[in-house]
Amino acid sequence: MLKERRKYPRVLMRKVSVEVETTPNNARSLKKGMIKGISSGGMGISIQSPYKKNDMVVLNFILDRGFKFNNIIGKIVRVENGLFNSIMGIEFLDLSEEDIARLKKYVDSRLKDKDKHDVIIQKNMVIYK
Secondary structure, three states, X not given: OOOOOOOOOEEEOOOOEEEEEEOHHHOOEEEEEEEEEEOOOEEEEEEXXXXXXXXXXXXXXXXXXXEEEEEEEEXXXXXXXXXXXXXXXXXXXXXOHHHHHHHHHHXXXXXXXXXXXXXXXXXXXXXXX
């Protein structure tokens, strides 16, 4: 059995878009993807053409319930290539204390609402149907 390596609880998501930007060789590159899961430590994104592992990115996204985040710096720690889309695991690097608190509040509120939704509960994770 694999040991759970996550430091923070996360929620899986559907239909939440994210802008991912990087500047390789000083050329701006902006792509859009879909957030698959989020915690106060990072996020997973589904994207058609991924960046490379260890690339630094800037993220902009708005979660439901009015949680808006701009210019969040992250590092791509995992890339899983699929047939149509790829999944990128991104670790947040420079979140302010305020942003960490807001993400924790968001995740906690989603976890508390699990009884009000049709959800599948997995270890440290809630999947909303």
